[in-house]
Amino acid sequence: MAANVVKVEPIALMPTQAGCAVFLGDGKKSILFYVDPSIGASINVVLANEVPPRPLTHDLFSECLNALGGRVTRVLIVKVEGEVFYARLFVEAQNELMERKIIELDARPSDSIAMAVRAGAPIYFLSDIWEGLEDMSAVLLKMQQEQ
Helix, strand or coil: CCCCEEEEEEEEEEEECCEEEEEEECCCCEEEEEECHHHHHHHHHHHCCCCCCCCCHHHHHHHHHHHCCEEEEEEEEEEEECCEEEEEEEEEEEECCEEEEEEEEEECHHHHHHHHHHHCCCEEEEHHHHHCCCCCHHHHHHHHHHC
């Protein structure tokens, strides 16, 4: 990946009255955004190494990609407008019917993260976007202490 990106990882998911708080971090700072509780649960089930009794939506999509010779290779957060984040999901596909192809899809960051954790794919922010976001490490610490 180019030098104009910052690699991040999910560092905490916490239930809130508004849904689920997702904290992403790069080891120096963390940022926060909120997702629907069902997507938070979908991310958390993978991070906790749990297997749901039935496939979740992201499991189904992941299995479809695999069946077609595709896999998620990375996620890139490309824009933030107010509190809305925009992401690109990168899929690499190759099978007996087509040569190697890289597909870039517009996707919600929450869905992208759910897919990335299933595939073990890295998550990146454009550097200028990441640098412009407020460090929420103190908020994370406070939420962890309250639980």
